[in-house]
Amino acid sequence: MAAGLGFKEFTTGDVLTAADANGYLASQVVMVFADSAARTAAIASPQEGMISYLKDTNATQYYSGSAWVTIGGAGSPLTTKGDLYTYSTTDARLAVGANDTVLTADSAEATGLKWATPASGGMTLINTGGTTLSGATTTVSTIPGTYNELIIFIDNPSGSADYSLLIRPNANSTASDYQQFVNRGTGSTNNAYVDNATSGVETTGYGMDSPANGNMIWASIPNYASTTADKVINVSSGFIQTTGAKAVCNTTCYFAQSAAITSLVFFISSGLTFSGGTVYVYGVK
């Protein structure tokens, strides 16, 4: 096919030759083809500067002298609600993700993008439904090590008589592993003491009244899944004392064990048994 001849302004009486028609007109219009195959069949020798339009891809292309190059990209690849216009080595469609997924950069994807479920955060109840306290001891076992922290909430624990409640991680009964500072108060009285002779984490300091009457114990164990670091356990409690007075207690315990905590044993004092209450163990990301 003839090369484009540029621009010429014809005047009245001019006679257009075949070369004029080919060089000034046919070679310099936007030629419309069904697809690139039809274009190849029609133009055996494309010339630099030619422009064509392909109906199958809605692409307008110019011939660079060696290849057809898309002008301004092909038509939009978007087809569906929520589609995103992305790029790999060509323009590409990224279909909308599932509900509640988020757009995430990922170099392994062709477009460098994907829809992904966001990393979960917040608290997850590990012992489904909670564990009703029962027997002389109640154990929550096989705690997964997939969280950053454990939060323990003991709701309205009750014993067969007035009692105190302790927590023993991994059933560890070595008293010297529990270095504790207990700060307790009732009425206008407050006192604090250190304790390294109790083989469990103190949660109340005083004895609690039973049956339960709004007793509540809350504890946290950050970094509980570490296999190299000792643990620190913090406990706060509010309860009715055996005398009927309201009491509170805060305990900080250095638990000198580097093993991951995979179980928690809850037990009460002096041969009593639980008669109610529920323990909830949450994992926190």
Place this chain on the structure above:
Amino acid sequence: MTKPMVRIHDVSTNEIIDREMTDAEFAQYQADQAERQLHYLSA
């Protein structure tokens, strides 16, 4: 002699088992009682 009962909630299976203490658990239980008596005398 009947030993005290214990409850174990295995969170991997969500199975809750109530059973009597084993001999080892019962020994620890008795030790705990003695410890608590001493603790409340001194606290």
